[in-house]
Amino acid sequence: MGDFPDIRTQIGDYVDLFVSFLDSSLEGFFDLIFFVASRTINGIDDFLMFMPWWLFILIIVLLGWYFRSVFSGILYGFFIFLIGTFGLWEDMMTTIAIIVTAVLICLIIGIPVGVWMAFSKGSSTILRPLLDAMQTMPSFVYLIPAIFFFGLGNVSAIFATLIYALPPVIRLTELAIRGVDKEVIESAQSFGSSKWQMLRKVQLPQALPTIMAGVNQTTMMALAMVVIASMVGASGLGEQVLISINRIDIALGFEAGISIVFLAIIIDRITNGVADKLQRHRGTN
Structure with a gap:
């Protein structure tokens, strides 16, 4: 077999120059993002830490009871109690704060963009390959620009999580x-509804269960980034997993890992329960 010709493109160098240009020309913008994101994380974390442990567990039990069943609510409360007995209560709250902040930003950006793509075939054609790249690119790659723009810490974790x-x-x-029924849309048009009225009163309510499925998937993917984000200085349960790897501490690794599993189960079941309730509510109307 012959050797590949000694030809090297400079695409990576151009990307490096472009990122450096963004960092220098949009420094104020990135500083604003850092300020807002860090304040949001710290605010949510402080609020959760201020809440008594029993009240937080009670809220989880009630959410599980309302959206799933009595048994589910008690089980989820027991999971949260177990995490506390591991000595990982503060780390769990920090992890929840990071996930909530990342998911909120994803929803603020993602839902309007999704609506825009639904109404604009051109934007959908352009953005779909970008979304494919965001989903298939190794998640570790996202840590590089995160560190470059925001340094080490929780804000970098949110930036990397946001892309993923x-x-x-x-x-x-x-x-x-x-996927909204065309007959429903035609009916709304026959009553003289504007595009905005049709979106707000017809399409979004009809689409809400599917959108909630998207919220569920986004939340689970944000949780999946917890351990990876710890490599850029993110605190929380992921940091404990990373510490356990460095120390080869099986006990800490198991406790931190199973705590992440417990959180994943709770978040997945509750968000699915919200989607199911919305689906049943829509079916009765």
């Missing part, structure tokens, strides 16, 4: 809006 977790809510929002 954003596509599902965009895709499912677009799919949900496009």
